[in-house]
Amino acid sequence: MGKKVKIPTLPLYYSVGQFFEDARQATRDILDNGRVPVVAGGTGLYLRWFIYGKPDVPKASPDIASEAYSELAELQKNEDWDEAVKLVVKAGDPKAQFLAANDWYRLRRSLEIIKASGSPPSAFQVPFDSFKEELGTSLTEDSQNVHSSLDVSEEVKPQDLDYEFICFFLSSPRLDLYRSIDYRCDMLSETDGILSEAKWLLDTGLLPNSNSATRAIGYRQAMEYLLKCREQGGRSSAGEFYAFLSEFQKASRNFAKRQMTWFRNEHIYHWLDASKPLEKVLNFIYNAYHDQTGTLVVPESLRMKKVTSNERENLQLKTYRPKNRHFVSRNDCSDILDWIRSQGEVVNSVV
Incomplete structure (x- = not known):
């Protein structure tokens, strides 16, 4: 059975340093109860600090x-x-x-x-940099390790760190990943999705790109779009909506690409192909945890390639264009435009 960890209400600004303290405390609590902590997420910097530690920056009085x-x-x-x-x-x-x-x-x-x-x-030196210097490992994108045919994480030994970490990076082939991202953005762009949440942020007085929440992918684009609609008296054309959706999708795909570049340079992670059967992936992770040999090798059938070497796939990525499931024609966004118009009328009546 798992154990729920109570997370306190987060402040408006939640830093990576605060995350480190909270996450490490939660880790200690779970271990003290005889459980195994499982950390899942995709923010590279937060995970890096969690694994390697945080810099010894003085706390302000x-x-x-x-x-x-x-x-x-x-x-x-x-x-x-x-x-x-x-x-x-x-x-x-x-x-x-x-x-x-x-x-x-x-x-x-x-x-x-x-x-x-x-x-x-x-x-102030970041602990991760100390590990990198000690190991003499270059974590640049063109590192020869990126092109290694094996997936054996020997660069960081468990005894070098505070805990014995077993790290996995799960992803799908880029084309499949991009399609999934675009479909999700398409789905989230309904009025009861990211647009209503962006409206709430604007109503609280926040502006796009003014704090962590309003800089987040999707929220920033949605807030900018709704702000423009408000400046136009609550009006939007279908073209403007589709321009917002396209920017939302593009920003999300670019973020995924940056994430892959980041984790490609983090040699502690074993890359797994998440498009494979879920049971097979989970069984491998389970067995990896119980492995006693100290050397973990991902089988070819589960290994996710770190770089795209197929010319055809590279060409498909260069010419990729999103295909929506829900918002396809101009008429498909009529409900969105009506909602924006009604919100503009509410704002005007309040003013």
Whole structure:
């Protein structure tokens, strides 16, 4: 039987550092109860910190946190992101200029670290980098390990880490994956899906790309689309809706591609073909956990290729075009356009 882990209500800004503390505590609780923790997810940075540890960045005192907040508060209120970045760069963090626009949490955190330590966040080494240096492993995309015909994770020994991790990356062939992503975006774009959630975010006063939630793929595109509709008095054409859906699908596919690149360079993961029968995949993972040899090799029948070497498949990927199941013709989005019009009328009546 599994054990449920109670997760507290998350704050508006939930950092990778907070995730590390919560996830590691949950891991200890599960192990103390004689269970085996199973961590599932796709955010590479969060998983990297969970496995290798977090950098020893000083925690800001309440006074320093308050001081950093005060210095940026007026600029944030006026939505003057560029001036805020200049302030933090001048304080000592030149890399602040590369932060995503309106990521006020990370900008403020950078200023806190500078005030607490006199150094920018980049001055503190990430544990993962230490492992990489010790092993002499190059984790660039063109690493020769990427093209290895074997899938044996020997780069990181279990005794080097806090726990004995067994890591798997499950994916499908790229074309199948892209089709699944497009179909899911198609399904989520109903009025009771991501559009209604994006409307709720706008109604709370948030703007696209202003925090973690509004930067998320799908939400940002939906919020931008609805914001444009509101500026047009609650009107949208079918072409504008399909442009939103296309951007949503494209951003999702690009994210999947980046994820594959990220995990391709994480040699602790064994790649499994998720398009194979589920029972076969689960049995392999189960047996891998109970394996005592210390060397795990994924059989050819389950192994997922890390790179596409088939010329035909490469050509298909280059010429790929999404095919929707639900939203196909202009008339298919008439309910969406009516809903947007009704929401515009509500907004106007409130104003």
